[in-house]
Amino acid sequence: MTILDNIQHTIAPELRQLNTRMVDTLSTSNEMMNEIVGNYLKTKGKQIRPILVILSAKLLGDVNEVTISAAAAIEMLHNASLIHDDVVDDTHTRRNRPTINAIWDNHIAVLTGDFFTSCSLRQAVAANDLRIINTIADLGRTLSLGEIDQISKARRHILDEKAYLNIIGKKTASLFVACTKMGGYSVNASCSDIDRLGRFAWLFGQCFQIRDDIFDYFADDSIGKPTGNDLREGKVTLPLLYALSRNDLPERDNMYRLVCNDSLSSGEIARLIDYAKAAGGIDYAYRRMEELRNEAVGIIMEFPASEIRDTFVSMFDYIIARNM
Template identity: 55%
Template sequence: MATLDQIQETIKPELAQLNAIIAHTLHSNSALTDHIVKEYLRTKGKQIRPILVLLSGKLFGGVNDKVLYAGAAIELLHNASLIHDDVIDVSSERRGVPTINSVWDNHVAVLVGDYFVAGALKCAEQTHEYRVLNSLSNMGANLSMGEIDQIDNARNHEITEQAYMTIIRRKTASLFVSCVEVGGITAGADDRRLAKLMKYAELLGQCFQIKDDTFDYFHDPIIGKPTGNDLREGKITLPLIYALGRKELPEHDEMNRLVHKATLTDGDIGRLVDYAKASGGIDYAYRVMQRMEKEACQLLDDFEPGPTVDAFKSIFSYIISRNK
């Protein structure tokens, strides 16, 4: 299996072009805006989402200008959501650097996030594909609804696995689906095979979120998020959902009462985290991810074997094995 760095190397020129489009699109006549944008773009992250757009384009005929602009639109929307998330979460750091809201203020951060959205629309317009705009608008709606549902479920203590899967399908997987969809559309993909790749991407996105959620059960300075942070925010994730479903365990009733408390203390959170781990919650999450990976690889069997298909398989493996 290729590493993510190796996959990036195979599309290095295309990724550089895509990032140049982003920089050009965000350039403005405002000195403050340009300064903030320039500082923000210094740390690009792993860029998994634009990589998926480019790989989808390669799979369906090749990366052209439309594919590049579609990928830029996706990356701009993704980063807009991160900037807004930092405001909502009162985050002071992202990717090892201070957030826009911590350096300036929430007002500026929200406006910069909005500016990224405007840039995404400009890039989408350059594809001259109505279906790209449709994909992006559907994705934006799903992202928002997923987050709103998560807040609502946290307030109502909704903790079923089905509800959890619906939320992560919306708030995370919808973006992954849109990545391969716009890449395929702009490369001239046929509907049947594009639908299969979109299902692959949905599984990948769900797996990405499940893996992210497992980090919350361990203290790791690399991740930078305190143990049990999701529980502090009222979010019940898959490992604990599984553990709370094991009614045969002697601690079940006590833990079920505990999770429904209006306010959890640090001690409560520690007990719930330990219970989830001891009851096999982490192992269950990995079994679910491995099942998703198997299904995703079967979907890819419909495509001609080659480096691009191998890259899609490697990305899925990376998502499960990553440590941050």
């Protein structure tokens, strides 16, 4: 079993509650919507985000009905964003299954994503805690702004690590921070503990996105499909950013001019990927992930020793080691 399998096994009763809650919340009198949702839920994904909600509640107290509502809210909002992303990116497969837009059409997919969003809000309200409702509301705003910020910087060819980290903080890390905050709120943990765990989650989220971005640089099937989609969409991620910062390399200026083109051919994308790897971009990304991990472990070790505390470290190790 993988690290994640072991973690899922440890909290299996809570995950069963979560999935039952989601099915009940998403159930309607409309046969078409039930078919779409039922087919979509056949592959649940890794459920890392609700797992973090549950683990946070366990670290700071005891899981309860509010925790499950919060976990369901965050997972359904995340799924809504994935469904909408598939429409925007014209993606036809996810988790080795056809996407909603591929089976039905974009119109149905957008409406389904909206439906997931409304169900997320219903579960946030069911938690009966204004802090949880506010967290979900703020999160939706931050995720949207993060995506727009990324598009804006891509169009203006802003190529620096600080801007990159700011973007992934909004579009990825903020979601993980919301998970730990809502888990803490659900057990009425102290503000100081919630803030500390939130900092851990911020580092976790940044590391998660860096690892995700690395997948686009490799052809090995065990690592990920080499689509070059990030560059095709004008997104320059950490390995290439590092390579472009190396003024000591003779190819640097040519590569910088190339990446500023508004439209890249497959051959040009392949050149940029090869350049990033040759310039040590992948190694640099791994070093940055290790730095993030070390800081995060230092934070989590401030909490009393427990199996759950160790599980947070295992989760961090998992996201660095994962191959999909």
